[in-house]
Amino acid sequence: MSTITECLSQVRLGEPQVHHNLVLFPLIAEKSAEPxxxxxxxxxxxxxxxxTEVSESGSVPELRFVNECDRPVLLLDGEELVGTKQNRILNLTVMAPAHKSIIIPVSCVEAGRWQAESADFASAKRAHYAAGRASKAAHVSASLRNSGTRRSDQSAVWQDISEKSERMQAHSGSEAAAAMYQQHRASLDDFLQAFQPVEEQAGAMFAVNGRIVGLDLFDSPATLSNLLDKLVESYALDAIDTMQAGSEGAATDDPQVMLDDTARAAVECFPAVGEGEDLRLHGERLTGGALVKDNRVIHLCAFRLQVRGSAADHGGSRFARASQRRSRWRH
Structure with missing residues (x-):
């Protein structure tokens, strides 16, 4: 039995929570530990x-994380960092060792700026929207398989942000993904107030417009409790983007099928950037990854891949844009 399969065998579904067209299924862990x-x-x-940036000149797909703490630091897949030359998101979950400096893989989510605003990055206290995390996860898996790097398809990340920003009428002079969260702040706050962690909850699965779209699972309910707002906001932005008439409270896909598909997914294992091992998941219309340390799943994320242009496509073909992106900063 694989590490992921064993981990998921000890997880059960809690009672769903619903707000508008977003459904959260709590993932209850039978075994957990303090982080x-x-x-x-x-x-x-x-x-x-x-x-910080890796150097004075900087590098779009890399940042430096300096950990002077007495404990490792967990950086979550999709967490956004703002400041310095341009805003970035984590390409995958990283456990940064104590008292060490490491280079972490990131993607840019602010195409029109390459000018330092600060010496260090700050946390945006949010994660990238779920549909973008899903696409990025597939890109990173392909990058690891083909070249041993953990890079996204940066052009695709920019293009997706541009199309989503247009749909959501969120405009930014630097083409920053942050504008979407700012434009829809009141609606996002309503979603955040609607979802609360329950006892022994170590993860969450989400459905948008009646379709299961992804899950995140941690080794500790304390970790889930601290990160739940980031996860809810990540999926809520997609829910707002794709709000459909009559979708509120609609019956969802069977969440157990998503758990079973994740447990059965093919897994490739790679040495992690920091501590542990990076596991990459591949299945039918499923992608994702996990950080495993000492045979324990620290974080698992899995996403349903949508077919572009289909009825299940989050953006929908009616939103497609054929315009070419202008030239971008590349360093």
């Missing part, structure tokens, strides 16, 4: 960790 690590926001707030 031995700090989370990004806590480490930055304590002042024992910082994130």
């Amino acid at each position: 031995h690590y700090l989370l990004l926001d806590e480490a930055l707030a304590r002042g024992c960790a910082r994130v």
Whole structure:
């Protein structure tokens, strides 16, 4: 039995929570432990960790994470960092070792800026929207398989942000994904207030417009509790983007099928950037990854891949845009 299969065998579904067209299924863990690590926001707030460009000139797909804390720091797939030359998101989950500096793989989510605003990055206290995390996960898996790197398809990331921003009428002079969260802040806050962690909840699965779209599972309910707002906001932005008449409270796909498909997914294993191992998941219309340390799943994320242009496509073909992107900063 694989590590992921064994982990999911100890997870059961809780009672769903619903707000508009977003459904959250709590993932209840039979076995859990107190986290031995700090989370990004806590480490930055304590002042024992910082994130910088890799050099004065910078590099779009890489940042430097300096951990001076006495414990490892967990950086979540999709977490957004803002400042310095341009805003970035984590390409996958990383466990940064204590008292070490490492280079972390990231993607740019602000295409029109390459000018330092600060010496260090700050946490945006949010994660990239779920549909973007799903596409990125597939890109990173392909990159690891083909070249041993953890890079996304940066042009595709920019293109997706541009199309989503247009649909959501969120405009930014630097083409930053942040504008979408700012434009829809009141609606996102309503979603955040609607979802609360339950006892022993270590993860969450989400459905948008009646379709299961993804899940995140952690090794500790404490970790889930601290990160739930970021996850809800990530999926809520997609829910707002794709709100459909009559979709509120609609019956969803069977969440157990998503758990079973994730447990059966093919897995490739790679040495992690920091501590542990990076596992990449591949299945029928499923992609994702997991960080495993000492045979324990620290974080697992899995997403349903949507077929572009189909009725299931989050953007919908009616929103497609054929315009070419202008030239971008590349360093």
